[in-house]
Amino acid sequence: xxxxxxxxxxxxxxxxxxxxxxxxxxxxxxxxxxxxxxxxxxxxxxxxxxxxxxxxxxxxxxxxxxxxxxxxxxxxxxxxxxxxxxxxxxxxxxxxxxxxxxxxxxxxxxxxxxxxxxxxxxxxxxxxxxxxxxxxxxxxxxxxxxxxxxxxxxxxxxxxxxxxxxxxxxxxxxxxxxxxxxxxxxxxxxxxxxxxxxxxxxxxxxxxxxxxxxxxxxxxxxxxxxxxxxxxxxxxxxxxxxxxxxxxxxxxxxxxxxxxxxxxxxxxxxxxxxxxxxxxxxxxxxxxxxxxxxxxxxxxxxxxxxxxxxxxxxxxxxxxxxxxx
Amino acid sequence: xxxxxxxxxxxxxxxxxxxxxxxxxxxxxxxxxxxxxxxxxxxxxxxxxxxxxxxxxxxxxxxxxxxxxxxxxxxxxxxxxxxxxxxxxxxxxxxxxxxxxxxxxxxxxxxxxxxxxxxxxxxxxxxxxxxxxxxxxxxxxxxxxxxxxxxxxxxxxxxxxxxxxxxxxxxxxxxxxxxxxxxxxxxxxxxxxxxxxxxxxxxxxxxxxxxxxxxxxxxxxxxxxxxxxxxxxxxxxxxxxxxxxxxxxxxxxxxxxxxxxxxxxxxxxxxxxxxxxxxxxxxxxxxxxxxxxxxxxxxxxxxxxxxxxxxxxxxxxxxxxxxxxxxxxxxxxxxxxxxxxxxxxxxxxxxxxxxxxxxxxxxxxxxxxxxxxxxxxxxxxxxxxxxxxxxxxxxxxxxxxxxxxxxxxxxxxxxxxxxxxxx
Numbered sequence: 001x002x003x004x005x006x007x008x009x010x011x012x013x014x015x016x017x018x019x020x021x022x023x024x025x026x027x028x029x030x031x032x033x034x035x036x037x038x039x040x041x042x043x044x045x046x047x048x049x050x051x052x053x054x055x056x057x058x059x060x061x062x063x064x065x066x067x068x069x070x071x072x073x074x075x076x077x078x079x080x081x082x083x084x085x086x087x088x089x090x091x092x093x094x095x096x097x098x099x100x101x102x103x104x105x106x107x108x109x110x111x112x113x114x115x116x117x118x119x120x121x122x123x124x125x126x127x128x129x130x131x132x133x134x135x136x137x138x139x140x141x142x143x144x145x146x147x148x149x150x151x152x153x154x155x156x157x158x159x160x161x162x163x164x165x166x167x168x169x170x171x172x173x174x175x176x177x178x179x180x181x182x183x184x185x186x187x188x189x190x191x192x193x194x195x196x197x198x199x200x201x202x203x204x205x206x207x208x209x210x211x212x213x214x215x216x217x218x219x220x221x222x223x224x225x226x227x228x229x230x231x232x233x234x235x236x237x238x239x240x241x242x243x244x245x246x247x248x249x250x251x252x253x254x255x256x257x258x259x260x261x262x263x264x265x266x267x268x269x270x271x272x273x274x275x276x277x278x279x280x281x282x283x284x285x286x287x288x289x290x291x292x293x294x295x296x297x298x299x300x301x302x303x304x305x306x307x308x309x310x311x312x313x314x315x316x317x318x319x320x321x322x323x324x325x
Numbered sequence: 326x327x328x329x330x331x332x333x334x335x336x337x338x339x340x341x342x343x344x345x346x347x348x349x350x351x352x353x354x355x356x357x358x359x360x361x362x363x364x365x366x367x368x369x370x371x372x373x374x375x376x377x378x379x380x381x382x383x384x385x386x387x388x389x390x391x392x393x394x395x396x397x398x399x400x401x402x403x404x405x406x407x408x409x410x411x412x413x414x415x416x417x418x419x420x421x422x423x424x425x426x427x428x429x430x431x432x433x434x435x436x437x438x439x440x441x442x443x444x445x446x447x448x449x450x451x452x453x454x455x456x457x458x459x460x461x462x463x464x465x466x467x468x469x470x471x472x473x474x475x476x477x478x479x480x481x482x483x484x485x486x487x488x489x490x491x492x493x494x495x496x497x498x499x500x501x502x503x504x505x506x507x508x509x510x511x512x513x514x515x516x517x518x519x520x521x522x523x524x525x526x527x528x529x530x531x532x533x534x535x536x537x538x539x540x541x542x543x544x545x546x547x548x549x550x551x552x553x554x555x556x557x558x559x560x561x562x563x564x565x566x567x568x569x570x571x572x573x574x575x576x577x578x579x580x581x582x583x584x585x586x587x588x589x590x591x592x593x594x595x596x597x598x599x600x601x602x603x604x605x606x607x608x609x610x611x612x613x614x615x616x617x618x619x620x621x622x623x624x625x626x627x628x629x630x631x632x633x634x635x636x637x638x639x640x641x642x643x644x645x646x647x648x649x650x651x652x653x654x655x656x657x658x659x660x661x662x663x664x665x666x667x668x669x670x671x672x673x674x675x676x677x678x679x680x681x682x683x684x685x686x687x688x689x690x691x692x693x694x695x696x697x698x699x700x701x702x703x704x705x706x707x708x709x710x711x712x713x714x715x716x717x718x719x720x721x722x723x724x725x726x727x728x729x730x731x732x733x734x735x736x737x738x739x740x741x742x743x744x745x746x747x748x
Contacts, residue, residue, distance in 0.1 A: 098632055098633065118634035118636045119588070120518075120635045120636075124634060139519075139636070142518070179515075179516070179518055204515045207512040208515065
């Protein structure tokens, strides 16, 4: 590791959310991700950047893709990783989050990636342990690495994020992905709108600097990129929408609706998809979809975040990757 | 000497005999061998009255007992406190009311007056034995912590309590609107990803309850007003001459929802901290007399219970030992209210609206007296609280106005030790 570098290029100890970052810091992370993309394309997908570092993936909520993406990122950087899920751990025996944190700390770990059902849980942990904390999604608050991989995917496609028009469609109220994307996109100069049933649009969203579309047709005409969120089926049971069928009829993103879109419009989705609910298969698998590139970029962005928080210098990422530590 | 109940504001002597005020004002000559207390430089005022505190006994003694709460109250300048019945088990029968009374008398702090539960087990279903509880010493009924959501039950309570001349204290919240909200609903809850409670959850319940107060002629007291729309409802009730009174907490006068940022559980309370507009509206309403009194909603919680995820932490903050200083800073220093106006809202007015023998230095009244220095600046150190709990968002805040001595029935129940005596 390069010594005497400002830790994480000024990111601070943790990555809790994008709300607290500047546009420059976000661009630094995206730039740092660029050289890491290539590692996953090699035959031997491993570099010694985080050799000797211990990382705990602490997942209090079920997650497949985020956990696996982090794990690949960690392993390809040669870190030692331990996965802890809430099921079968001491958490189920009533241990408090603060005790879990202290216990891990006592084992002398370097970093924690945490997914937790309560908004603010990542901040809570970060304030109480000296290890680096990376938020892998906290309640309905933020999911910063998801938004970073989304930004990277949009930048790959459009070259420039400044002035890009992005509309997030779906359940904004309960979505940490939406919040992180709103902050991230606004900070790098994009225009952001949201669209969905008013029951799933939180009060005061306009005050964050976001415009609201009531009809998905209008959102599609306006957008350069459409970010389709997963509709949690339990929202119907909780009375936010009358039925999934109606949701698809009014807000579903279909090929037919996209006929009115700009030529270059792309469609993103954080996964996992409910095909035929918020997004139709011909869109998900069609030429406008960048859903799989999002997944690929997830590993590179997470490598960049791990590298920077571990104290790596953004301008040394290429060299570090070559093993010149 | 400051006694807004008799428009007294000047320098004078006060003579207490056998726990009652014998004479107040001018130069007085006490009987031979009478004890002298020099209060020069201090304000002598009727002891403060708090209509809304939670002492956690029985069931939550690790947070507060009646004894620690009563002493914390005296340290805050309070001589009378009304305790809410949402303990475990709740105070919903005469024996439980008698227990709180007896523990309060043993405590040697402020006078402790129990509020009985409005419904059995605070379940909102069946009326408690209001008359039996009054006979045992209850001064009001409430299900605070929960709303009396059943309009039919509230109607009957507002009717039935009239026999005993006691008010119904309502925690106003439409549960279907408040949902599982943990803070105010708006820009900050949206940014933090926390579930919010809209102003309408409070104001809609108050609007409904005012109709019931009009229907029945009963005395409805609206607890901890937080929303500007609630103030509008209370103004209408006042214009119509209804028996509707209300209170505001020091924290709703001092803070807004932004205090929650950083997921600070010490700023989690119900009703939640609102916006600057709401804060100004409740302050103006208190100044105008639309809101009658300041009440603390003193809600102690143990450190560990607050030291956790925001969603899982309990609602509430302690307030008895910071109330006077906060009110001085928020109301008197900026010129919204005179010192006499403040003493009125914290002492005379609560006594007057509830018809209790307090809040005055009139000869013949109980000698419940507070001596405080209105100009003394001090910094909030929760470790120095007499309360058993430390859950306050005001740690480190500099306040103006400090209690020096509190007398209850002429007996000294609190005296601030000078710093050199502190050890």
